[in-house]
């Protein structure tokens with residue numbers, strides 16, 4: 001019986017789910033992570049009492065994999081209110097989810113964005129994504145999300161440009177809604193069937209919970225892998241590790257580098273989140289705020305401490321402003337422009353806001369354009385004993401990364417059971 005471990009490279013969601021599934025099946029695992037902590041893109045920094053997620057993000061409670069793999073009660077999830085506040089032409093317009101907030105049906109039906117027919121189209125879309133299974137939605141014809149919203153759903157330009165575009169630009173990290181309509185429908189279903197939530201102590205609590213079952217001796221942090229040569233893994237220190245199997249659970253571009261292009265490098269979608277500490281929150285509700293005018297750098301904004309007070313020290317509020325794409329300005333110039341836009345929305349109170357660290361995430365998501373899954377989900381086995389997993393293999397989401405990790409572990413176990 002071989003005592004060589006399965007070496008899993010990368011302790012983000014995919015690597016953690018893969019390693020945990022193997023550990024649960026009594027497999028010797030060695031999880032290697034370049035950073036000094038687990039979590040990858042799902043981490044939270046504690047700065048001056050503020051909890052700063054590494055880029056604004058939420059957990060959709062309806063994600064099937066997350067709801068199976070995570071203990072939601074221990075995460076003490078705090079939900080956003082369904083719907084959004086849209087800042088447009090100097091006004092704030094409320095767009096609620098009338099199925100879950102029927103008392104706001106009237107204000108939503110007659111708000112100035114889109115028209116009554118758009119409300120019916122929204123109802124039809126909600127019905128469509130709710131009654132069809134996830135598998136059925138993925139099997140439907142694909143196009144860009146913009147094309148789908150315009151042509152298949154028939155939404156008015158106003159409804160798209162002032163509501164749907166800023167909302168989903170903030171999900172896909174691209175303004176043109178060129179992302180696959182199949183993925184859009186999957187995400188829309190998650191919004192329809194569940195809540196957008198934050199763990200009380202920050203998004204990093206998700207990956208910390210997944211890491212709990214990995215024995216300390218099976219985790220090596222601050223350990224950068226430089227190359228894989230068959231079943232041998234070379235670290236940046238020159239150390240060579242022999243393995244029974246290797247799992248690449250790194251971001252798509254890094255996977256491509258480590259396999260000399262065997263994994264095609266996905267295009268990266270980028271985002272920047274700027275955080276501010278405020279004496280008073282600019283809004284009092286747990287709602288997402290969307291920029292309905294498509295001018296200025298900010299796409300969306302929220303106050304995480306309204307959702308979970310533990311995100312800010314007592315008596316203060318945490319404000320998070322999201323910018324889509326890679327900014328062309330310097331960090332200082334971007335913050336100047338963001339503050340200028342915030343001042344037009346919330347006035348001179350913004351001058352009292354303290355600047356907290358901002359996060360530019362160059363590879364926030366792999367691009368998932370129309371037809372990206374026409375050939376199906378890639379095989380998890382790349383070569384004899386060499387496997388991969390990650391969001392780019394399934395879908396650019398917490399759900400996608402988690403399910404990909406678990407399935408890769410199951411592929412390894414299946415291959416062994418058949419050999």
Ligand SMILES: Cc1cc2nc3c(=O)[nH]c(=O)nc-3n(C[C@H](O)[C@H](O)[C@H](O)COP(=O)(O)OP(=O)(O)OC[C@H]3O[C@@H](n4cnc5c(N)ncnc54)[C@H](O)[C@@H]3O)c2cc1C
Nearest residue numbers: 010012013014034040041055057058225390391397398401
């Ligand atoms: C700002 C932002 C907001 C998001 N918002 C949402 C959201 O609201 N909802 C949602 O569902 N999804 C969201 N996502 C997407 C989701 O977070 C990712 O899809 C998911 O976390 C990817 O997990 P992963 O395990 O595939 O990759 P990663 O988390 O990137 O994990 C890869 C790991 O590999 C490590 N690594 C890389 N190279 C090496 C090496 N050579 N040696 C050793 N280790 C290495 C990295 O350090 C990292 O820890 C968001 C992402 C970002 C960045």
